[in-house]
Amino acid sequence: MIKIDKENTEEKILNAAKKVFVTKGSDGARMQEIADEAGINKSLLHYYYRSKEKLFAAVFKFAFKKFAPNLMGIFENESDIFTKITSFIHSYIDIINKNPFIPLFIINEVSKKNAGFVGAVIKNSGMNIDLFEKEIKKEIKKGTIKQVDHRQLIVNILALCVFPFIGRPIIQKVVFEDNENQYDDFLKSRKEEVSNLIINSITLTEGSDK
Amino acid sequence: MIKIDKENTEEKILNAAKKVFVTKGSDGARMQEIADEAGINKSLLHYYYRSKEKLFAAVFKFAFKKFAPNLMGIFENESDIFTKITSFIHSYIDIINKNPFIPLFIINEVSKKNAGFVGAVIKNSGMNIDLFEKEIKKEIKKGTIKQVDHRQLIVNILALCVFPFIGRPIIQKVVFEDNENQYDDFLKSRKEEVSNLIINSITLTEGSDK
DNA sequence: CCTATCTTTGACCAAATGGTTAAACTGTTT
DNA sequence: AAACAGTTTAACCATTTGGTCAAAGATAGG
Known part of the structure; x- marks a missing residue:
């Protein structure tokens, strides 16, 4: 069975969060903007990542490891x-x-x-x-x-x-x-x-x- | 008559704003924190500088000219x-x-x-x-x-x-x-x-x- | 002392924002 | 098709935040 690597919701969120957090910073970033960027409801952010801080942590870890x-x-x-x-x-x-x-x-x-x-x-x-x-x-x-x-x-x-x-x-x-x-x-x-x-x-x- | 160079309110505000804006950034800075730092009421910020943006502009100009x-x-x-x-x-x-x-x-x-x-x-x-x-x-x-x-x-x-x-x-x-x-x-x-x-x-x- | 102007304050407001919740929807198992 | 779990949504909430306003203090002039 072919596993289509279609971006799932969690990935969509993380990618959107990367974009918004990296460009706006943790203070300037808005949860709503991340949700819009991912094309999903804001509540889903909290469903997958419990809070803004947790979501930020995921993004920061990713960014730092990259460098x-x-x-x-x-x-x-x-x-x-x-x-x-x-x-x-x-x-x-x-x-x-x-x-x-x-x-x-x-x-x-x-x-x-x-x-x-x-x-x-x-x-x-x-x-x-x-x-x-x-x-x-x-x-x-x-x-x-x-x-x-x-x-x-x-x-x-x-x-x-x-x-x-x-x-x-x-x-x-x-x-x-x-x-x-x-x-x-x-x-x-x-x-x-x-x-x-x-x-x-x-x-x-x-x-x-x- | 000796003009005592005691810091007047406007200067107190600007100095407090410098401190807060420079360390926290324009997004992270809070008007209340600036007021506390200056030891005055928050309304005074708006009395001397009409808005957060105007106050920030004053700080940024100062900072940039310094460099x-x-x-x-x-x-x-x-x-x-x-x-x-x-x-x-x-x-x-x-x-x-x-x-x-x-x-x-x-x-x-x-x-x-x-x-x-x-x-x-x-x-x-x-x-x-x-x-x-x-x-x-x-x-x-x-x-x-x-x-x-x-x-x-x-x-x-x-x-x-x-x-x-x-x-x-x-x-x-x-x-x-x-x-x-x-x-x-x-x-x-x-x-x-x-x-x-x-x-x-x-x-x-x-x-x-x- | 009275009045007029400038300064300062506390109470208040509307918008924004992170977060919650119950209900609806979807897919899978039996 | 019924039951169940995982997913998604809209409505709602509490707090924070920039900003306003009327009243109280202060200060100077007449």
């Missing part, structure tokens, strides 16, 4: 450190490109309700930089790269990848005369720009080794 | 380009340090209500990168710095300065094991880190000139 886990996996393969970092940057920008509003959503919600389940989600996400740290320290010892602080490095990478997306409305206005197409081109060129900048910052310069 | 205008002024003095950029980074991080929640507040509100008065505030803020662009292009022609795209450069600078503040809750958890003091130290070291990274990225390398 947290698979990233450090890149550092498990066998290529050299420069290739690893470059491919990390490329794939991270790709992910954001596909979900440009999620980073700001996450930052916001973590800032607002740092306590409670949000903190727990982060801890349980398995996101940690141990592999990254080990790798960087190893390469420094080997003399492949400069003596850099791995924490500064990871923040630099994240900043350069994420900021153009979350700051888009302002940057586009101030720096690009509000031209959307131009900004899309700009975003496309970011993978190379960020890769070059980061690689350049860890590459040994003449006379700096030892 | 927009004086920054490009640095590029008017006579020092060399490296010094200019370095001092820009230093003073920008100083400003954010004094108002760590304003950047996220601005990004949020611009993202939410890009239209309307928010867009107007940005345009009327006098914030533009013409001076910066001219300066960079001049130095490239002179051969003082690499051939860089001035828009990539300014976005890089802003990203590296701003992101550690708006992403603090997450970064602190994931990268610093939720240690606040350690994160404060990290922020202090950012001025040098960002300056070095940016200067390094525009400095000519052997054999790259012409």
